[in-house]
């Protein structure tokens with residue numbers, strides 16, 4: 573899709589603490605997320621309300637990441653690559 577960006581999406585299933593009466597399996601949720609090309613989380617508001625915050629933070633990160641200009645993303649990836657290469661080189665040296 574030229575010129576159309578993918579909308580960052582997190583598919584969230586609530587009430588993960590309730591196995592009895594469950595209507596959608598984790599696998600079905602994961603498969604749907606794959607089909608929709610989005611992220612997937614299962615959580616229980618009753619048990620851990622902070623998990624909702626984590627899902628929202630993940631979504632915000634995805635939006636910010638998408639908005640970051642491409643050169644920025646490239647230079648970030650290059651920085652990560654250099655750091656990994658340096659780490660790998662060092663660990664190889666240590667084996668000798």
Ligand SMILES: Nc1nc2c(ncn2[C@@H]2O[C@H](COP(=O)(O)OP(=O)(O)OP(=O)(O)O)[C@@H](O)[C@H]2O)c(=O)[nH]1
Nearest residue numbers: 585586587588589590591615616617618619620621
């Ligand atoms: N066990 C459990 N109960 C929950 C959870 N989240 C919400 N509930 C309960 O589910 C009921 C419905 O919650 P609502 O917030 O009204 O949700 P709703 O979308 O209006 O209704 P439903 O589609 O039936 O969930 C309430 O009694 C909540 O306390 C959860 O994670 N675990």
